[in-house]
Amino acid sequence: MSAFIKGLLALRRGPWEMLATILIALGVVMLMQPFALVLFTYSFLVTLVGTVMFIIVSHFKE
């Protein structure tokens, strides 16, 4: 866990890509889940943040 946080602070690609991946996956699940409309409402925001983050952090150093 501490290695993950250190990687984030050092702007390394691996942990940031992992974070972006989690956000995208979370956004898609929120978009398609049948439980709460409020999750659906914020799903696009989460997916968009994750996708933009993914595009940016894929240019970080390994």
Place this chain on the structure above:
Amino acid sequence: MQDTPPATPADRLARATPPTLARKVRGLSDRSIAWIFVAPTILLLLAINIFPLIWTIRLSFTNFRANRPNEPLEWVGLRNYERILTDPDVWQTMQATAHFLFWTLFFQVLLGFALAWLINRKFRGNDLMTTLIVLPMMLSPAVVGNFWTFLYQPQIGLINYAVEFVTGIPASSFTMLGSVSLAPWAIVIVDTWMWTPFVMLICLAGLRSIPDYIYEAAEIDRASKWRQFWTMTVPMVLPFLMLAVLFRGIENFKMFDLVVLLTGGGPGDTTLLSSIELKREAFEKWRTGYSSAYAIILFVTVFGLASIYVKALNKVKER
């Protein structure tokens, strides 16, 4: 005296090139020449992909209606996005899409891999069997849609009679495409029937790429068939399988034709997939701004999913 070799077509072409043009081309760097070759493709991509995308993003913030192009354009900010993302009907549509996407991928991967595994064995009539299995994939979705509509007919359709034969439930007592609970499964069955051969072909390519000597070495090491399957076959076919899931996932997320022909989104809205809803908003209700926002939401979702999927695929290939 040495004989000069006959001029090749390239020599003749070089001689025919006007000297000024030749000098100009010779003066260009490799990078410039590469740009000259790539430029038409880039221009084409900009014209048919990037420009419409940027235009759609712009329209998504307006109340533009394509059937009233002369009306003044009003900037509505994020109102279109807000409307879509707080609409329970759109939410229902997303759930229908998720149901269709998940189950079609599940069955296509399962059956596609199983068929590839069976077809990969050497037996008489292997080629004929492969051709027959691949046939549904080659048909037009319009043909498949109409064909299955007849098969699902409660009075004359074969499916109802087959169900009656197996379960004893009277054929005319239920209708696959008209029932709220059965219609979502009916479209899953048709898409699975049509596209399982595609997954099978990709898996077959993966299975045939595994060299025999690996299995021979495993046999010598007395590895069981079960162990060979899980530790050799599955990991080596996985990149192919993931590629098939990526292709089918993207295709099924924007599935339109087959479902329109089978159910038209009904009964009620039970099979109303997001692409059908999008088409209705854009070209039946003519809410172009609203449907542009809808399209952007779908695009970001597919793009995000494809990005993480391609990353996962690369990791699997590196192993």
